[in-house]
Amino acid sequence: MSMPTIKHVRAFTLRGGGADYHDQGDGHWIDDHISTPMAKYPEYRQSRRSFGINVLGTLVVEVEASDGTVGFAVTTGGELGAFIVEKHLARFIEGAKVTDIEKIWDQMFNATLYYGRKGIVLNTISGVDLALWDLLGKVRQEPVHQLLGGPVRDELQFYATGARPDLAKEMGFIGGKLALQHGPAEGEEGLRKNIETLATMRERVGDDFWLMFDCWMSLDLNYATRLANAASEFGLKWIEEALPPDDYWGYAALRQQVPSGMLVTTGEHEATRWGFRMLLEMGCCDIIQPDVGWCGGITELIKISALADAHNALVVPHGSSVYSYHFVITRTNSPFSEFLMMAPKADQVVPMFNPQLLDEPIPINGRMKASVLDKPGFGVRLNPECQLHRPYDH
CATH class of the missing domain: 3.20.20.120 (Enolase-like C-terminal domain)
Structure with missing residues (x-):
């Protein structure tokens, strides 16, 4: 069979738990006086949310193939990640074959090297990569582990x-x-x-x-x-x-x-x-x-x-x-x-x-x-x- 190409990539944000699992309400163990690099400051010691651990929210990446199949993934990254996907990374994704995962990764990484390497950029690249694996599995009707x-x-x-x-x-x-x-x-x-x-x-x-x-x-x-x-x-x-x-x-x-x-x-x-x-x-x-x-x-x-x-x-x-x-x-x-x-x-x-x-x-x-x-x-x-x-x- 001929391998579909990637027609669209879209980036969305979500709030409340999920991939940004620190984005929780009051009374959750994950936010209850946990030692952090900010705990040296007493005002930021009791809650991780107090210093902004939950500000990013979830990033959702969708990739749609020319045959209509849609792959997606979630990670942290929120609006910052969405900007990187839509305004920078999309050019390396759209038009590529669904199987071109290694090439897409290499292009995304090297094109962002001057402002990336770790942190929010790698979170974003990770989200795209996971969505591509999800898409390939769906096109081939196989689980990713296969x-x-x-x-x-x-x-x-x-x-x-x-x-x-x-x-x-x-x-x-x-x-x-x-x-x-x-x-x-x-x-x-x-x-x-x-x-x-x-x-x-x-x-x-x-x-x-x-x-x-x-x-x-x-x-x-x-x-x-x-x-x-x-x-x-x-x-x-x-x-x-x-x-x-x-x-x-x-x-x-x-x-x-x-x-x-x-x-x-x-x-x-x-x-x-x-x-x-x-x-x-x-x-x-x-x-x-x-x-x-x-x-x-x-x-x-x-x-x-x-x-x-x-x-x-x-x-x-x-x-x-x-x-x-x-x-x-x-x-x-x-x-x-x-x-x-x-x-x-x-x-x-x-x-x-x-x-x-x-x-x-x-x-x-x-x-x-x-x-x-x-x-x-x-x-x-x-x-x-x-x-x-x-x-x-x-």
């Missing part, structure tokens, strides 16, 4: 990120990751409270359940080292994103200083094969955690994963629902997945990108059969009840 070579296991297993690892254990997850609540600015008392929280959870879940700390770029080397050593008594499995993303030297030092057997993980806010090359070659971490909606999309994640495999490092993508599930199920060096508990009290399993996606699969007893992903593309639909806003066109 396009990537097919599953290497029959099911995915998950750990849960949220405020209640004890409840996550009851739900069948293999581990629970806590958002660290108190950073260096809160001194010895804050450090003591962090360890008390960990100790309480260890008592509740027993010895064999994984417990981890997500530090969200908020610590310095000294504090992170002290935290890791104090947490060792309570069997902390890993310390995640303890330092700012660009402090490769600090991560390399931290990995040498944590207790034997404790893992150092990072990469959620890293982008492209070049950023991850730094982490891997400098010995910064044991597990890299790229977000497929931020690191460059599936096209780039393939390269990042291959690089990690050559360094004997695991790839456990940052929670991104179906966009990472289709990848993880095809990679032997991605043995488990993250699931973000988006229920406000972390007391039930709900779709991560709710309400923006329909047909989004969720773990059952901490597992997900590969067959659940056997739908064309990424297998999800945009919720028609969500109000799309197209701030720009071309």
Whole structure:
């Protein structure tokens, strides 16, 4: 059959949860006194929304083929991302064959190199890339995981990120990751409270359940080292994103200083094969955690994963629902997945990108059969009840 070309690309914004999962209302665990790089300022310590973590909103990218097939994806990026898609990237997408994903990625990346490389531009490129993979899967009537070579296991297993690892254990997850609540600015008392929280959870879940700390770029080397050593008594499995993303030297030092057997993980806010090359070659971490909606999309994640495999490092993508599930199920060096508990009290399993996606699969007893992903593309639909806003066109 002749391969369709891409006729239109469109960029929309959405508000309220979904891909910008920090865009939540009051009373959500994800916004409750979590240690951040801004926590050094008391007025921005209690809530991440107070310093603007939710200002971007969701970016929705749609790509329509000449045969009428439409692929789409969601990520963060909002109006800034929509501008980049409509005013700059569209020229590399429209008119190309649906199969020209590698060429489109290379053109988008190099054309934005002078103002991009990471951050909002790579979020946007990621959103386009995921939409292109969704479109190709729909045109070929195959799930994305088949396009990537097919599953290497029959099911995915998950750990849960949220405020209640004890409840996550009851739900069948293999581990629970806590958002660290108190950073260096809160001194010895804050450090003591962090360890008390960990100790309480260890008592509740027993010895064999994984417990981890997500530090969200908020610590310095000294504090992170002290935290890791104090947490060792309570069997902390890993310390995640303890330092700012660009402090490769600090991560390399931290990995040498944590207790034997404790893992150092990072990469959620890293982008492209070049950023991850730094982490891997400098010995910064044991597990890299790229977000497929931020690191460059599936096209780039393939390269990042291959690089990690050559360094004997695991790839456990940052929670991104179906966009990472289709990848993880095809990679032997991605043995488990993250699931973000988006229920406000972390007391039930709900779709991560709710309400923006329909047909989004969720773990059952901490597992997900590969067959659940056997739908064309990424297998999800945009919720028609969500109000799309197209701030720009071309």
